[in-house]
Amino acid sequence: MDLVSLLLIFLMFVGSVGFVIQPLFKRSVSFPAESDELELLKLKKRIIYRQIKELEMDYEIGNLSQDDYLLTRNELKREVAKVIEKIKSYSRKK
Amino acid sequence: MPVVGSVALSLGLGFSILTILILAFYLRTNDYRLYLTGQRSALGVSVLAIIATLVLINELLRSNFNVDYVAHYTSLETPWLYKFSALWAGQAGSLLFWLCILAVYTIIVIFLYRNRHRQLMPWILIVLTSVQLFFYILINFITNPFEPTSANFVVANGNGLNPLLQNVTMALHPPTLYLGFVGFSIPFAFAIAALITKETNPLWIRSIRRWSLVTWLFLSIGIILGGWWAYQELGWGGYWAWDPVENASFMPWLTATAFIHSIMIQEKKNMLRVWNMVLIILTFALSVFGTFLTRSGVLSSVHSFAESPLGPMFIDFVILILVVSTALIIWRLPVLKSRKRLESFTSRESGFLFNNVVFIVICFAVFWGTIFPIISEAVRGTKITVGPPFFNQVNVPIGLLLLFLTGVGPLLAWRRTSKQGFIKNFTIPIVAALIGLIIFFYLGFTGYVLVSMTLIVFVLVAILLEFYRGINARRRRFGENPAQALWRMIRKNRSRYGGYIVHLGIVFMFVGFVGAAFNQEKEFSLKPGESEHVGEYNFQLKNLREEERLNHYAWIADLRVSDTHGKFITNLHPEKRVYFFRNPDPDRRQPHSELDIYEGIIRDIYSVFTGIEVEKNTAYFKIMINPLVWWVWLGGYVLVFGALVSLWPSRRTI
Structure with missing residues (x-):
C-alpha cells in the first residue's frame, strides 16, 4: 500500500468519526422546525385553494354544470374557512 | 488506490449499522443530539459510497488492470466515455452504482427535510440506510468491484467492453434507468x-x-x-x-x-x-x-x-x-x-x-x-x-383499454359528471372517432389496427378539446390572444396541462406502435453494382470499403436507395465490424453489425450489413421498411416535455 493511499484512508476514517460524533459534544438542542401541525394546516389551505381554482377552470371550460359548480364551490369554501379558523387559533395560542 | 475504495466500502458498511443503531437509540431516548449524530452518520454512509464509486471510476479511466473489474470490462483501446460507462457494465460496478445513486438521493433528502417531518425523518433515514446496508453487504462480501486480478501474470491489456455497449445511448440508458x-x-x-x-x-x-x-x-x-x-x-x-x-x-x-x-x-x-x-x-x-x-x-x-x-x-x-x-x-x-x-x-x-x-x-x-x-x-x-x-x-x-381511459379521464369532472356535462364533453370526441373509424375502414384497416387508430383519434380530440376550451375560457375572461391564453393557461395549471402533454406523448407512441403491423423485411446478398428491391424501394450497392480504426476493423457498404421511379432518396452506410481484431485468439474477436437508418415521419429505411464473403466480394444485407417508428421517439420527447412542465416549480410550489 502506498503512502498516499494510507494517508487518504487515515483522513477518511478520522474525518468520518469526527464528523459523526461532533453533535454529541453539543449542549442539549431541540428540533428547530416550525411545528408540523401549523405547516399541515397551511398546506391544507393551499390545497383547497388550488381545488377551488381548478373547479373554476373546469366550470369555465364547460366540464361542470352550474349546479355542480356552485355546490362543490360552497363545500370547499366552508372547508377552507374551517382551516383558516384553525390557523388563526393556532397563531393566537403561540 | 483501489485499497481506498475497498476501505471506503468497509467503513460504509460499519457506519450504516451504526446509523441504524444510533437512530433506534434516539427513538427510545428522544435526545435530539443522537438524531443529529444519526443524521451525520447517514451522511457519512452516503459520502463513503460516493468515494468508493469515484475511486472505481478513477481506476477505470487509468486502465488499472490490477483490478479484476477494470480488466474485465475495459481495454487500452476503449474510448474514455466507455471506460467511464464500464462502471455499470458489470455486476459489481452496477451494484456500486446503485448504491452511489441511493447515496446521492439520501444526501438530498437529508438536506431538503433537515428541519421538517420531525416524526418521519428518523424512520426515513433508518429505511434508506437499511437499503444501503443491503447493498454494502452485497458489494463487500459477494461481488467486490475492487477485487484484485486473479491471474498469476501481469495483465497487459483488458478484455474490453462488449461492442454492443459501445454506443452513446447505451452509455446514458443505464444511469437514467x-x-x-x-x-x-x-x-x-x-x-x-x-x-x-x-x-x-x-x-x-x-x-x-x-x-x-x-x-x-x-x-x-x-x-x-x-x-x-x-x-x-x-x-x-x-x-x-x-x-x-x-x-x-x-x-x-x-x-x-x-x-x-x-x-x-x-x-x-x-x-x-x-x-x-x-x-x-x-x-x-x-x-x-x-x-x-x-x-x-x-x-x-x-x-x-x-x-x-x-x-x-x-x-x-x-x-x-x-x-x-x-x-x-x-x-x-x-x-x-x-x-x-x-x-x-x-x-x-x-x-x-x-x-x-x-x-x-x-x-x-x-x-x-x-x-x-x-x-x-x-x-x-x-x-x-x-x-x-x-x-x-x-x-x-388491455393497452387499448388504457388508451381509451387516457381520453376519457380529462372529460370527467371531479366528484361527479352530470348527464348534460357527460353528453357535452363526449359528443365531439365520439363523433370524431366514428368518422375516423369509417375512414380507416375504407382505407382497408382491420382488427387491432382499426381499433387503435379509432381510439387514437378519440383521445387526440379529447385532449385537444381540453386545450381549446381552456384557451377559449381565458380569451373570454381576460381578452388574451390564443398564444397568450395557451401560455398562461399552462403556466398557471402546470400539473394539469403537463399531464395532458404526457398523454399526447402516449398517443404519438401508439401511432408508432400501430406502424409495426405494416413492417416489411427482406434479406439478400449484393456484389458492387448490383441492386435489389424491397417494397417500393431499390437498393444498389455502389461500393464496399474497408477501414482500420482504433478499436475495430470495418467493412463499409455504400448503398444507394431510390424509389421505384429511380428517384434518389438517400445513401446508407451500414458496417460490418470486427472488434479486438488484433487478438491472436480468433474466438476473442467479436463481429458486430453497425446499422444505418434513414428516419422519416412516414417510415424508416433500416439497413443491416449482416455478413461478408471477402473472397467473393459479396455483402449480405437485411433491409427493413418500418412505418411510423419516428412517432414513438416523438412521443418520447413529448412525454418528457410534459413531465417537465408538470415538474417545473411555480413561484408558490404546492
Missing part, C-alpha cells in the same frame, strides 16, 4: 415511516409526489433510451421485444404510473390511502426485483443463479420488503382506511381508479410472462420461453 429504479427508495422510505408513525396527513404525500414524478420521468427516459438503443444497435428492426430485461424496467414503471395518478386522489380527497401504500411498496419491490433479474444471472439459467449467493440474497431482500410492508399495512389498516367513498361512477376519481386497475393487470401479465420461464426451469428442469406473442396477445387489448 437506475436514477428511476433507485429513486423509488425515497417514496418507499416515506411510506414505511408514515406507516410506523401513523402519519396520515398530506404533508408527506406532498413531499413524495414530486419525488415520484421525478423518478418516474427518469425511468421513462431510461425505458425510451433502451428502446432506442435496441432499435439502433441490435439489428432486428424493433425497439421492444418483451425481453425480461425490458420487462424488469417496465413493471415498476406501470405501478409508478398508477401511483402518480392515484396519489392525486389522496392529496385532493384523502382517499385511496391503503391502495397508494400498496402501489409505493410494490413499485420499490419491483425496482429491486428488476435489479435482481438483470444482475443475478437468473435469466440465463436458474443454475447460474444458484451458484452465487447474490440471487438468493436479492430474493430474500424482496421477500423481506414485501413481508414487513404487508405486516405494517395490516397493522395500520384502521388508521389508513378512509371514511370517504367515491361519489359517482362517472367521476375523474373513478376514471383514475379504473386506470389503476388496468395498470396493475398489465403489470401482473408482464410479471407472470417474465418469471414463468424461470419457474418452469426451476420446477421441471426445462425452460419454457414466453415470447412476444403471449405478451402481445394479453397486453394489446
Whole structure:
C-alpha cells in the first residue's frame, strides 16, 4: 500500500468519526422546525385553494354544470374557512 | 488506490449499522443530539459510497488492470466515455452504482427535510440506510468491484467492453434507468415511516409526489433510451421485444404510473390511502426485483443463479420488503382506511381508479410472462420461453383499454359528471372517432389496427378539446390572444396541462406502435453494382470499403436507395465490424453489425450489413421498411416535455 493511499484512508476514517460524533459534544438542542401541525394546516389551505381554482377552470371550460359548480364551490369554501379558523387559533395560542 | 475504495466500502458498511443503531437509540431516548449524530452518520454512509464509486471510476479511466473489474470490462483501446460507462457494465460496478445513486438521493433528502417531518425523518433515514446496508453487504462480501486480478501474470491489456455497449445511448440508458429504479427508495422510505408513525396527513404525500414524478420521468427516459438503443444497435428492426430485461424496467414503471395518478386522489380527497401504500411498496419491490433479474444471472439459467449467493440474497431482500410492508399495512389498516367513498361512477376519481386497475393487470401479465420461464426451469428442469406473442396477445387489448381511459379521464369532472356535462364533453370526441373509424375502414384497416387508430383519434380530440376550451375560457375572461391564453393557461395549471402533454406523448407512441403491423423485411446478398428491391424501394450497392480504426476493423457498404421511379432518396452506410481484431485468439474477436437508418415521419429505411464473403466480394444485407417508428421517439420527447412542465416549480410550489 502506498503512502498516499494510507494517508487518504487515515483522513477518511478520522474525518468520518469526527464528523459523526461532533453533535454529541453539543449542549442539549431541540428540533428547530416550525411545528408540523401549523405547516399541515397551511398546506391544507393551499390545497383547497388550488381545488377551488381548478373547479373554476373546469366550470369555465364547460366540464361542470352550474349546479355542480356552485355546490362543490360552497363545500370547499366552508372547508377552507374551517382551516383558516384553525390557523388563526393556532397563531393566537403561540 | 483501489485499497481506498475497498476501505471506503468497509467503513460504509460499519457506519450504516451504526446509523441504524444510533437512530433506534434516539427513538427510545428522544435526545435530539443522537438524531443529529444519526443524521451525520447517514451522511457519512452516503459520502463513503460516493468515494468508493469515484475511486472505481478513477481506476477505470487509468486502465488499472490490477483490478479484476477494470480488466474485465475495459481495454487500452476503449474510448474514455466507455471506460467511464464500464462502471455499470458489470455486476459489481452496477451494484456500486446503485448504491452511489441511493447515496446521492439520501444526501438530498437529508438536506431538503433537515428541519421538517420531525416524526418521519428518523424512520426515513433508518429505511434508506437499511437499503444501503443491503447493498454494502452485497458489494463487500459477494461481488467486490475492487477485487484484485486473479491471474498469476501481469495483465497487459483488458478484455474490453462488449461492442454492443459501445454506443452513446447505451452509455446514458443505464444511469437514467437506475436514477428511476433507485429513486423509488425515497417514496418507499416515506411510506414505511408514515406507516410506523401513523402519519396520515398530506404533508408527506406532498413531499413524495414530486419525488415520484421525478423518478418516474427518469425511468421513462431510461425505458425510451433502451428502446432506442435496441432499435439502433441490435439489428432486428424493433425497439421492444418483451425481453425480461425490458420487462424488469417496465413493471415498476406501470405501478409508478398508477401511483402518480392515484396519489392525486389522496392529496385532493384523502382517499385511496391503503391502495397508494400498496402501489409505493410494490413499485420499490419491483425496482429491486428488476435489479435482481438483470444482475443475478437468473435469466440465463436458474443454475447460474444458484451458484452465487447474490440471487438468493436479492430474493430474500424482496421477500423481506414485501413481508414487513404487508405486516405494517395490516397493522395500520384502521388508521389508513378512509371514511370517504367515491361519489359517482362517472367521476375523474373513478376514471383514475379504473386506470389503476388496468395498470396493475398489465403489470401482473408482464410479471407472470417474465418469471414463468424461470419457474418452469426451476420446477421441471426445462425452460419454457414466453415470447412476444403471449405478451402481445394479453397486453394489446388491455393497452387499448388504457388508451381509451387516457381520453376519457380529462372529460370527467371531479366528484361527479352530470348527464348534460357527460353528453357535452363526449359528443365531439365520439363523433370524431366514428368518422375516423369509417375512414380507416375504407382505407382497408382491420382488427387491432382499426381499433387503435379509432381510439387514437378519440383521445387526440379529447385532449385537444381540453386545450381549446381552456384557451377559449381565458380569451373570454381576460381578452388574451390564443398564444397568450395557451401560455398562461399552462403556466398557471402546470400539473394539469403537463399531464395532458404526457398523454399526447402516449398517443404519438401508439401511432408508432400501430406502424409495426405494416413492417416489411427482406434479406439478400449484393456484389458492387448490383441492386435489389424491397417494397417500393431499390437498393444498389455502389461500393464496399474497408477501414482500420482504433478499436475495430470495418467493412463499409455504400448503398444507394431510390424509389421505384429511380428517384434518389438517400445513401446508407451500414458496417460490418470486427472488434479486438488484433487478438491472436480468433474466438476473442467479436463481429458486430453497425446499422444505418434513414428516419422519416412516414417510415424508416433500416439497413443491416449482416455478413461478408471477402473472397467473393459479396455483402449480405437485411433491409427493413418500418412505418411510423419516428412517432414513438416523438412521443418520447413529448412525454418528457410534459413531465417537465408538470415538474417545473411555480413561484408558490404546492
